[in-house]
Amino acid sequence: MSKDLRGTLIGLLGAENVKEHVSMSSVTTFRAGGPADFLCTPVSEEQIRALAAFLQEAHIPYLVIGNGSNLLVRDGGIRGVVLQLGSRFSAVTAQEPEDGRDGAFLTAQAGAKLSAVGHEAQMRALSGFEFACGIPGSVGGAVRMNAGAYGAEIKDILCCARVLMPDGQVKTCSPQDLQLSYRHSALDENGGMVLSATFRLRCGDPEQIRARMAELAEKRRSRQPLEFPSAGSTFKRPKGYFAGKLIMDAGLKGLSVGGAQVSEKHAGFVINRGGATAADIEALIGEVQNRVFALTGVKLEPEVKIVGERE
Ligand SMILES: Cc1cc2nc3c(=O)[nH]c(=O)nc-3n(C[C@H](O)[C@H](O)[C@H](O)COP(=O)(O)OP(=O)(O)OC[C@H]3O[C@@H](n4cnc5c(N)ncnc54)[C@H](O)[C@@H]3O)c2cc1C
Known part of the structure; x- marks a missing residue:
């Protein structure tokens, strides 16, 4: 199946635009996450349309990404195709x-x-x-x-x-x-x-x-802690509050799970201090949500899109 799919994708896009088993840490700003079965980088609208039509028809799941700056991909990665619309x-x-x-x-x-x-x-x-x-x-x-x-x-x-x-x-x-x-x-x-x-x-x-x-x-x-990988503000702004302030007031600056940390510089950012797995980041997000809710009754909702399979 994977070999057939590879052949079809190469037929549609050219070998240089199809990569197999690509770590999503290389295409997301969190620098974490497991592999995509295929990463496709179409270079024209015609290629995008042909690829999407084929994937729809064949019931192959796909995820479109841009710069990967608002994405947390779980460590099990992404089955199917990641379609990256990038510099070309x-x-x-x-x-x-x-x-x-x-x-x-x-x-x-x-x-x-x-x-x-x-x-x-x-x-x-x-x-x-x-x-x-x-x-x-x-x-x-x-x-x-x-x-x-x-x-x-x-x-x-x-x-x-x-x-x-x-x-x-x-x-x-x-x-x-x-x-x-x-x-x-x-x-x-x-x-x-x-x-x-x-x-x-x-x-x-x-x-x-x-x-x-x-x-x-x-x-x-x-x-902002721009010196560390992140996906920007981790949480949406809850009505009437600022996520960063709620997290700071709850004393959670610096809270860590594995390589993931609530930034000391800006509590609204979860950062990858080095070697964080997506599971570390997701667990820390959950911990922050639980602690802020317990203290304030405010439910923080992730702004970051969490996708892919658990390991
Ligand atoms: C340091 C830092 C600072 C940031 N500051 C801000 C900020 O000030 N304000 C803000 O709003 N965000 C901020 N962000 C978050 C992020 O940059 C934005 O959400 C940005 O718009 C995401 O664009 P992207 O191309 O990286 O999308 P991705 O992360 O690649 O994708 C995000 C979502 O969009 C979908 N998507 C991507 N491309 C397409 C497409 N062509 N068609 C349909 N769906 C698509 C994806 O499937 C996914 O659901 C910040 C992130 C970082 C790392």
Whole structure:
């Protein structure tokens, strides 16, 4: 089965774009997790569509990933196919608005990094993307998560996204279609895959845009444990609270399970201090949830997507 599948995947994508038994620690920012049976990196929309159609038809499970910066893959890994939309699916183009209004649209393929889109916006003197350029994700992952920071979120600038639905149709979805809300989109439920997204940005001063990006990058460096692997904020913000503050007030900074630790620098981050297994990280997440709940009655919900098989 695995040999047949390998042959079919190579036939669809070329041998250089199909790898077998790939450790998910190499494609996720937590640097933990077991192997994927296959890691496929399609280079064009045609390849993505052909691959998805084949996998659907053959009932082979698949997981689409971007930069792996919001994922915890369990140690048993992922059966089936991981479809990574990465650097080879990352073009960014600009279009003038037809209504004559100020600004422009930027359209980015799903694998484009948010930092690259931010850079393109700055080069073109377009403002509105500054909040997102320090988030270490891809455009596809950011739309799926409705990523946000410093008072803004993808929802505020998204004009539309082209989405490959499980039935093989490509739909142009508005933000309303995508039902973007706090770290959630309808893609969580409908299984759609973002192929590209178009953002509406306004004219700005390139120097001011650059300065704002630098200011936010400095904020991240000084407050977040960027020197350790993590998936960013581990928990969603519970209504009326801040997850990091609840965890800090519960005295959990520095709490460890194996190589996983609640960051001493920012209690909202679980970090991999070195050699953490996904089981360590998941156990620590559970421990933090239990202790915070026992003390405050607040249920912390992971923002990080936990996927894959237990060992
Ligand atoms: C140091 C650090 C700081 C962070 N700061 C922030 C922050 O300020 N704000 C914030 O919101 N997040 C933050 N994050 C989390 C993360 O970067 C974002 O959630 C980001 O949007 C995830 O993008 P990704 O490409 O890495 O997605 P992945 O981690 O690869 O995937 C995340 C989810 O999206 C799905 N997905 C990926 N690509 C697609 C696609 N093309 N179509 C459909 N679904 C897809 C995956 O299946 C998965 O369910 C941070 C993470 C780190 C490590």
